[in-house]
Amino acid sequence: MSPNPIVRxxxxxxxxxxxxxxxxxxxxxxxxAIEKQWLETIENTYPEHVExxxxxxxxxxxxxxxxxxHNALWNKVNRCLPQDVVDKIKKLPFLKKLKEVFGExxxxxxxxxxxxxxxxxxxxxxxxxxxxxxxxxxxxxxxWFHEILNFDEKILAKDAYTIKxxxxxxxxxxxxGLLIVPNSHKKTWEHSMKIVNGLPKPVLLEKAExxxxxxxxxNMLIFNENMLHGGAKNLGLETRVSVEITMVFKKxxx
Numbered sequence: 001m002s003p004n005p006i007v008r009x010x011x012x013x014x015x016x017x018x019x020x021x022x023x024x025x026x027x028x029x030x031x032x033a034i035e036k037q038w039l040e041t042i043e044n045t046y047p048e049h050v051e052x053x054x055x056x057x058x059x060x061x062x063x064x065x066x067x068x069x070h071n072a073l074w075n076k077v078n079r080c081l082p083q084d085v086v087d088k089i090k091k092l093p094f095l096k097k098l099k100e101v102f103g104e105x106x107x108x109x110x111x112x113x114x115x116x117x118x119x120x121x122x123x124x125x126x127x128x129x130x131x132x133x134x135x136x137x138x139x140x141x142x143x144w145f146h147e148i149l150n151f152d153e154k155i156l157a158k159d160a161y162t163i164k165x166x167x168x169x170x171x172x173x174x175x176x177g178l179l180i181v182p183n184s185h186k187k188t189w190e191h192s193m194k195i196v197n198g199l200p201k202p203v204l205l206e207k208a209e210x211x212x213x214x215x216x217x218x219n220m221l222i223f224n225e226n227m228l229h230g231g232a233k234n235l236g237l238e239t240r241v242s243v244e245i246t247m248v249f250k251k252x253x254x
């Protein structure tokens with residue numbers, strides 16, 4: 001049987017697909033869950049400001065972000081959705097559709113800095129404020145991070161293969177989103193590691209031409225672990241909110 005065309009897009013040409021989207025109810029669920037965690041996190045550290053943030057909503061977060069320590073508050077620990085929320089997400093129709101397309105997979109365990117939370121599935125979100133370049137990362141592949149973080153194969157088996165789902169929750173098409181270098185998964189890119197805040201980070205050592213993928217809220221951007229990608233500077237008027245999920249396969253091929 002010939003492979004699903006979405007699988008062919010992701011594994012072969014161009015290395016990614018935007019063919020799948022959340023329905024309205026699923027998008028509303030993600031928005032509600034993220035905003036709840038966002039407000040609870042602010043309240044835990046800045047209770048005096050939480051009502052102000054609640055009144056403007058997460059898409060306008062940037063209007064008040066100077067009231068808090070953005071970089072300290074939004075570490076990855078505070079952006080991983082709780083396991084009870086992940087369990088609800090796993091019952092949504094889009095997960096069933098993904099398994100129909102790609103076959104069985106598991107969601108990767110939580111990993112941040114030098115810690116791994118085995119048995120806790122990682123679905124996390126990001127905030128990218130307008131016109132703040134430091135809110136996005138440089139071009140990289142997920143494979144590079146897997147090589148750094150995969151302590152003694154605690155997260156991924158040696159022969160595991162991963163596919164990333166990048167999911168815009170609040171975004172302005174053409175003004176913010178994710179940058180992709182089409183077909184970059186077909187090449188081995190020269191890169192090195194540097195230490196940032198005491199942690200190793202991969203650095204691309206070659207020039208690559210990236211394009212901004214036109215995605216609307218709920219429109220999944222699915223790509224493989226060797227794809228060069230990075231956040232685009234937000235040129236819109238609202239805070240971009242996105243979700244990342246890593247699907248882990250024992251084996252995946254056309």
